[in-house]
Amino acid sequence: MNALKEKFTPKTVKKAVGAIRDISKTLRFRIRTYRPNTEYCEDNSRFIIKIIENGTELMDVLRLRYQVFYGEYAYKTDLYGIDVDKFDTFFDHLAIIDKKTNKPIGTYRLNSTRFNKKFYSEKEFHMDEIKDLSGHKIELGRACVHPDYRNGATIAALWKGLGAYMSITDSRYMFGCSSIHSDDTFQTALIHHWLKGSGYLPKEYDCITPRGKFKDKKFEKMVEKTADERFAPFREAAVNLVPPLLLSYMKAGGFVCGTPAYDKAFKCYDYLTLIDRKKMDPSFVRKFLK
Known part of the structure; x- marks a missing residue:
């Protein structure tokens, strides 16, 4: 040293x-x-x-x-x-x-x-x-x-x-x-469904939303579209698309808050992630x- x-x-x-x-x-x-x-x-x-x-x-x-x-x-x-x-x-x-x-x-x-x-x-x-x-x-x-x-x-x-x-x-x-380092709305929508279905997207934090220029209406429409039954196999397999760092937060006891923001400068979707020390995995x- x-x-x-x-x-x-x-x-x-x-x-x-x-x-x-x-x-x-x-x-x-x-x-x-x-x-x-x-x-x-x-x-x-x-x-x-x-x-x-x-x-x-x-x-x-x-x-x-x-x-x-x-x-x-x-x-x-x-x-x-x-x-x-x-x-x-x-x-x-x-x-x-x-x-x-x-x-x-x-x-x-x-x-x-x-x-x-x-x-x-x-x-x-x-x-x-x-x-x-x-x-x-x-x-x-x-x-x-x-x-x-x-x-x-x-x-x-x-x-x-x-x-x-x-x-x-x-x-x-x-x-x-x-961050999800992709501007692929289809892929990110599948990840969103997986997070929600796995209990990592609690309703009490739905009030946390992206600010004006970070809102992405295309993403919101894609989430609605991929909720269809024909996309069920893709939603279940979306765990393989979750970035390792985000997945480690979920395994530690964390969760994501509401809808992701779209960062045009970096061409990625950002989830606001929260971890409560008192609720972390032992x-x-x-x-x-x-």
């Missing part, structure tokens, strides 16, 4: 951030001077699991996100190899770092109500019912894993970090946008939230 920390000097941070010209001077300054709201770090034989500590580590996370979101899914961008927005310098970032390369291979952006009162999810959803829940909450966002590390060990490390952050912030709820609590 000492060797890892030694390379993070004000000079190296300034050099790394200075190369990014397509973002404002203010944002470059905030990245360069970034500090987290809290601290956490532990490791195992393969990974370091931590809350990133400075601008250099933040740049590594932003580059990983760019590689996954823009490179893998071929989204267009004018940024020089980073995925960044105005929220990044105010929130915490969980990183899973490969000890062999000292580079992040998995990450989450974490926003705790202990430190912030504004949420990225509010851009897409009317979500007063979530905001009004008692107790501290954590908004999860920008989850991604390097394609070479998409396995159980990495997912377990991410859950380990999430569990630690919940404990540190004494939070009861986790929520955030879970095995997850024992393993990750000790």
Whole structure:
């Protein structure tokens, strides 16, 4: 760990951030001077699991996100190899770092109500019912894993970090946008039916709806169409279409709220997902939230 920390000097941070010209001077300054709201770090034989500590580590996370979101899914961008927005310098970032390369291979952006009162999810959803829940909450966002590390060990490390952050912030709820990286309305409608039929779409949260430009009438019509009996086999098989990360939330005891939002910029559907710590699967609590 000492060797890892030694390379993070004000000079190296300034050099790394200075190369990014397509973002404002203010944002470059905030990245360069970034500090987290809290601290956490532990490791195992393969990974370091931590809350990133400075601008250099933040740049590594932003580059990983760019590689996954823009490179893998071929989204267009004018940024020089980073995925960044105005929220990044105010929130915490969980990183899973490969000890062999000292580079992040998995990450989450974490926003705790202990430190912030504004949420990225509010851009897409009317979500007063979530905001009004008692107790501290954590908004999860920008989850991604390097394609070479998409396995159980990495997912377990991410859950380990999430569990630690919940404990540190004494939070009861986790929520955030879970993406289906496709603009295929037929496929997403089948997933929607499977979620509803499996009990992962409770009626009490139907009031949480996408905001104006994130509403998709085509999706709503497709849900009605695929409710027909002839689509029953496809609805039952839709579990195979559910993204692994979203499926892990459901297995942990979470659920989705209402209709998904359609993000035109990223060409994906986002479900607002909610997990109540008091209703989590006991095995997850024992393993990750000790």
